[in-house]
Amino acid sequence: GQNIDQPTEMTATEGAIVQINCTYQTSGFNGLFWYQQHAGEAPTFLSYNVLDGLEEKGRFSSFLSRSKGYSYLLLKELQMKDSASYLCAVRVTTGGFKTIFGAGTRLFVKA
């Protein structure tokens, strides 16, 4: 089956660095996404990895290891506004394109 695991909740301090891990077991891997979702709002795209390695975009970086079925999202210089849920999602090509989402990691940033 297709499965994505990520921690349910994390807490970090303003100004710090936090790493949110995601492991997946899927067939037909075709890319991994990270989305941010504030409470009551729609998910917004953060990053996309299809090849192994690190993608950096400002304060946010995402890493992928396809052989290990592992990704992480790194958030630097945390701000209060980063308090949100972070969704790891994998696109698979079995039976057409489909994006499978993890349950999300709720991040609390404290002062």
Add this chain to the structure above:
Amino acid sequence: KAGVTQTPRYLIKTRGQQVTLSCSPISGHRSVSWYQQTPGQGLQFLFEYFSETQRNKGNFPGRFSGRQFSNSRSEMNVSTLELGDSALYLCASSRGPGEDTQYFGPGTRLTVL
């Protein structure tokens, strides 16, 4: 460029009724996917449409259906509503199947009483 729009934003129905939700993708986007989001299950894939054809379907009962029009706008329908159908229904658009980024609409919050 206008984002993905969904109507209505909020809906209250009773068990046994049916509901139709609408999604207008970003201009130029031809692929529309629908998701159900609940606190316990997270985001669950419902179906994807491209060029008026359903390309993929998730594990939902036949009460959930959808369609796409020639202008890429999409509707989803849920018949014989159940209490468990209460959820946030999200629509996402992309240029085509397999494109790297999906853009989500604000969602329709459906409450079934």
